[in-house]
Amino acid sequence: MQFRAKILNQRMAVEHVDVDASSEAEARRFVAASGARVLDLRPARAGLKRAPRQKKFNLSVFNQQLHSLLDAGQTVVEAIEVLGQNDRRGRHRAIYDTLLQGLRQGNQLSDAMATLPSVFSPLYIAMVRASETTGTVRAAIRRFMLYQRQIDEIRGKISAAATYPAILLSVGFLVISFLLLYVLPRFSAVYDDAGPSRHGEAGFVQLWGSFVRNNTMLAWSSVIVFAAAVLALVLHPALRAMAYRKLLALPWIGERVLVLQLARLYRTLGMLLRSGISVLSAMRMTQASMPITMHADLTAAILAVSEGQAMSTVMSEYKLSTEVAQRLLLAGESSGNLDEMMERIADFYDEETAMWIDTAGRLIEPILMLAIGAVVGAIVLMLYSPIFDLANIV
Known part of the structure; x- marks a missing residue:
């Protein structure tokens, strides 16, 4: 669902943004990951004037890029950092920042993904979590890519x-x-x-x-x-x-x-x-x-x-x-x-x-x-x- 957020950004300016999330808690995490502060958050209504909708996160492209980086020898944290830097327009920067925040706190990749249920499905999270115990995350991602294809x-x-x-x-x-x-x-x-x-x-x-x-x-x-x-x-x-x-x-x-x-x-x-x-x-x-x-x-x-x-x-x-x-x-x-x-x-x-x-x-x-x-x-x-x-x- 979509939320209408009133935020105080890093330039100390108040602005309104639309956030796509599965719950209010996830919407607040998205805003916090971008470095802003939530002043007001409520579900967006049909009668409200909305900002242009954010482009949907492409999980297939994310998997391809993450698999390529892991295959090249990058660690999971380094791969997520590269992907976040590659998002030059900042359309999905909050997703990468949320993942990085969870990883830097010592959490597994699956745990970090679990905080973003609107982006990563329970099926995908469970598959990544199972592969983490055997150290086969890269193989699991490739397997999910084939499955999705x-x-x-x-x-x-x-x-x-x-x-x-x-x-x-x-x-x-x-x-x-x-x-x-x-x-x-x-x-x-x-x-x-x-x-x-x-x-x-x-x-x-x-x-x-x-x-x-x-x-x-x-x-x-x-x-x-x-x-x-x-x-x-x-x-x-x-x-x-x-x-x-x-x-x-x-x-x-x-x-x-x-x-x-x-x-x-x-x-x-x-x-x-x-x-x-x-x-x-x-x-x-x-x-x-x-x-x-x-x-x-x-x-x-x-x-x-x-x-x-x-x-x-x-x-x-x-x-x-x-x-x-x-x-x-x-x-x-x-x-x-x-x-x-x-x-x-x-x-x-x-x-x-x-x-x-x-x-x-x-x-x-x-x-x-x-x-x-x-x-x-x-x-x-x-x-x-x-x-x-x-x-x-x-």
């Missing part, structure tokens, strides 16, 4: 596949709304004195046009309400969760969506296990990053594993695996490389999802174009058929 890759494929259908639906909705609410009522006024045609199309045109002309506000308000409902469905978390549950209930699409989420589940578990985190801790941390619709099954699975049941049995019992995943989990348990098998399962699911996205995109786009074209063509035919009828062409 793989997640972003499949997410990018989904976004790219959904963009064109979304544009088609939006443009089709606007065109059809314009024809039904603007063009058709004006055409129907021309046919009012001509009476119904032999084929009945003009009767519908006259009926709909008369309704829209007499209830203009109601007709346009209905379109606006429908568009607002779709927008709320996309943006509102509770509505998205409800739509997601309905989507999972569908026979074909639900299976594909579940495979996508299982890929993320096993990818995260594999990364955490490879970083040295125990199975139960990894499952609990992974649960927090998964959709809420999967939490009940994951909670039951965690309880079963804590009671000594095998991972392969538990994941199958609570429908958190498929037959291929089941075989790989059994192989991982017998050979002791469960982390590697989980990453293989995630790779298999990602490849399956990528193939499905490609196939679905090739089918959905022409189907949408044909459907929208058919609706627009039907409306145009209804508009012009009465003219042909009046001219005795048909």
Whole structure:
């Protein structure tokens, strides 16, 4: 969330700044790290005039730069100092200063990161903390970079596949709304004195046009309400969760969506296990990053594993695996490389999802174009058929 802070800066001047933080305590740490003093701090409201929003901290770039510096032989403190000095515009200087302050007080890097929950996720912090005990921070950062790259890759494929259908639906909705609410009522006024045609199309045109002309506000308000409902469905978390549950209930699409989420589940578990985190801790941390619709099954699975049941049995019992995943989990348990098998399962699911996205995109786009074209063509035919009828062409 965003906070509006009134501060006394190092030049002893009072100014107002906007701070992005997860809590008031973190916002105060950000201000203190910059050398300023907080005079007043409150959550920013929509009605307040805000300063330009600060550019979001790019964790991927941070990881790449930190890994390169550590690989070059720099210590963690030296690497953070270099990164802070490299931030010449000072956009994220408070983050680097907060990390340096924690490190110079003798804290571990993970502890310093834990003071910035809006920047570093609990998953990332836990992975760094586990690697600090074995001295493999650099390897853990590289592993997280690979993990993030793989997640972003499949997410990018989904976004790219959904963009064109979304544009088609939006443009089709606007065109059809314009024809039904603007063009058709004006055409129907021309046919009012001509009476119904032999084929009945003009009767519908006259009926709909008369309704829209007499209830203009109601007709346009209905379109606006429908568009607002779709927008709320996309943006509102509770509505998205409800739509997601309905989507999972569908026979074909639900299976594909579940495979996508299982890929993320096993990818995260594999990364955490490879970083040295125990199975139960990894499952609990992974649960927090998964959709809420999967939490009940994951909670039951965690309880079963804590009671000594095998991972392969538990994941199958609570429908958190498929037959291929089941075989790989059994192989991982017998050979002791469960982390590697989980990453293989995630790779298999990602490849399956990528193939499905490609196939679905090739089918959905022409189907949408044909459907929208058919609706627009039907409306145009209804508009012009009465003219042909009046001219005795048909």
